[in-house]
Amino acid sequence: MDYSSQLLVVGEDNGLRAKCILILENLFDTSLIIEYTNISEAIEEIEMNDTITFVVLQASADEMAQNDFNEQLKKMNSSCPVLVITDEDEFKDNNKICYIQTPFTVADFQKKISRIHQDLAEDSNNASYRKVRIANFWRFNKSLCDIYLKLSDIKYVKIINNNEQYSRSDIEKYSKKKLDHLYIRNEDFENFACGQFHTPFLILDKSQWKEGQEEEALLTTHAFIHDLAKNVGISKLAVELAEAYVKEIEALITKEEDIYGLFLKMRENRDYLYDHSYLISCLSASMCMELPWKNRDEIAKKLTLAAIFHDITIDDPNLAMIDDINSPLLKEFSLEQRKKFKEHPEKTVEMIRKIKSFPADVETIIFQHHEKIDGSGFPKGIAEKHISPLSGAFQIIHSFVSELYNHEFDQSKVEEILLGLYKTYGSGAFKVQMESLLKSLELELTLKFE
Secondary structure: OOOOOEEEEEOOOHHHHHHHHHHHHOOOOHHHEEEEOOHHHHHHHHHHOOOEEEEEEEOOHHHHOOHHHHHHHHHHHHHOOEEEEEOOOOOOOOOOEEEEEOOOOHHHHHHHHHHHOOOOOOOHHHOOEEEEEHHHHOOOOEEOOOEEEEOOOOOEEEEEOOOOEOOHHHHHHHHOOOOOEEEEEHHHHHHHHHHOOOOOOEEOOOOOOOOOHHHHHHHHHHHHHHHHHHHOOOOHHHHHHHHHHHHHHHHHHOOOHHHHHHHHHHHHHOOHHHHHHHHHHHHHHHHHOOOOOOOHHHHHHHHHHHHHHOOOOOOOHHHHOOOOOOOHHHHHOOHHHHHHHHHHHHHHHHHHOOOOOOOHHHHHHHHHOOOOOEOOOOOOOOEHHHOOHHHHHHHHHHHHHHHHHHOOOOHHHHHHHHHHHHHHHOOOOOHHHHHHHHHHOOOOOOOOOO
C-alpha cells in the first residue's frame, strides 16, 4: 500500500466522526487520517494537499438539499472519491461518490469504501484482532470482552478477561511503556465500534465497591486527565496548582447544599462534564504562570472556579460538548434540552450568585463563556470589545480543550489546533492571553498566513 496518501474525515458529530476514525484506524495506517469539523476548511485542505485520496463526509438530508452543499461536494469529488454518511437512504452511488445511511455496521462501511478506494487493506476483513486507543480504558474499571496486548504481528496475549474488573495500575503499566493501543478480538469489534457511545464495551462497575474505592476511582479519573495534560505540554507544576485550587473550591462550597450536590454528581459521573472542566483548570493554571499581569494566582483561582462551574447546570455530557447555538447537533435534543442549553450561562450565574465568597469576575466569565469575538455567540451576542479580559482567556482555553477532544488528544494535531486559535485570538484584544498559553506550553508556532 502507498502510505503517501491521506484520508480526510469531516463532520460536526464528534461521536460519529470518532466511530469512523476507529474503523479507519483498523483498515488503514493511523497516521493517514486527518480530521475536520468544517466542510469549507476541509476543502481548503484538499486544494492545498494533493496526497488526500479519500474523504468521509457527514451530512444530513437537509444539508444535502442546499445548493451550497452540492457545490462543495463537487469541489471535493473533483479531487478524490467521497463517502457521504447521511440519515436518508434515497441517494444513489456513482463511480466516485458513495452514500451510507446511519446507523451502519463495520462491514457496511468497509464495503462502501472498497467500491471507491483502491488502497483498502485486502486482509482487513480477516484480521483476528482490532486496535483500540489505550486512552479509552482510563475512566472505566470493567471490560465486557477480552483485552489483549500485542507482542508481535502474530502473537497476542490476554491481559484482561471478559467481565473482569481492572485497576488504574493495570492500565498505567502499559501507558508507561509508551504503548498507544490495546487490542480486542475481531468478533467483539463490531459491537464496540457501532455502540461505543451508547453501549460501550467498557463500563464503570460500582456494585462491589468497598469503602475508599470511590476515592480510588477519582484518582483514576485524575490520572487519565493528568496523562492527557502531559501529552499536550502542560507542566507538572501547573497540574499540581490546579489540583490544589479544585480542592480549595470544594472546601469553599461544602456548606452550599444545592451547588455542592451538583458538583459531587458531576465528579462521580466521571464523564466529559467533569473531565473537560478539570482540564480547563489545568490549562488555566498553566496560562496564568506566564501572564504578564499582577495577582496571577488569584486570576488562576477565578478561572478554575469558572472551569468547574460553567456547565454545572447541564446534565447531559453530549449536550455540553456543543459550543455553537446554531449547531445542527442541537436538533438531536428535545426542545426542553435545547432551551436549557441556551439558558445555562444565565442559570449558572443565578445559582453561584448565592455564594457571597465567589468573585464577581467569575460570574462574568461564566456568563460570557459562549460569546464569540465576532458577535455570533450567546446569550447576548456581544463582540470582542465587550468581552472581559478574563472571559477572553477562558474562551481561548475552552476552545483549545474542545478541539483536543474533537481530535482525541492526538499530539500531532496540537500545533494545528493552536495555530487556528492564534489566527482568531492572536492579533486582537486577547493577544496577551493567547501568547501566554503558547509560552506556557513551550510552543513557538510557525505562523503561515495567506
